[in-house]
Amino acid sequence: MRWRPPRQTPISPYITPAGAAALRDELDRLWRRERPQVTAQVQAAAKNGDRSENGDYIYGKRRLREIDRRVHYLRRRLTEVVVITEPPADTGRIRFGARVRLADDHGTEFCYRLVGSDEIEPAKGWISIDSPLARALLGRGVGDLVTATGRGHWQVLAIAYATDPRESAEGR
Secondary structure, eight states: OOOOOOOSSOOOOEEOHHHHHHHHHHHHIIIIIIHHHHHHHHHHHHTTSOSTTOHHHHHHHHHHHHHHHHHHHHHHHHHHOEEOOSOOSOTTBOOTTOEEEEEETTSOEEEEEEEOTTSOBGGGTEEETTSHHHHHHTTOBTTOEEEETTTEEEEEEEEEOOOSHHHHHHTO
């Protein structure tokens, strides 16, 4: 394994129930379905003789390493995460899981949801709780002005939390 310097800021352990379920589903898919298929393909390719020029064998071994690396990460991550199922006591402040509507200096509105680092989806407006914008938003309330490094100035227009369990499960 290659040595890597420690991260400057650790990844937050928080995750939504839908995010934790997605990680478990990915782990199950990789371990129970994809890995056995790739292993069978590698075994079949190994029977073809010379492995040094056998593309199926070389690609299959590479894919097995990728799967094993991801499975190792998912198993470790699933033991570390803290699933947040309830909104915070003070729903007037921005915390993990909040849906936030913001306006920039030009009056353009943006909607973001603060989620775990394993759940980010920029197309949906889901940003990591560890992102600079999310860190600047944490603890703020409606009407507060926020300055995010490199992102400009924002005003908090609205804060909402998922109260319907189906909404959390669907990942809306």
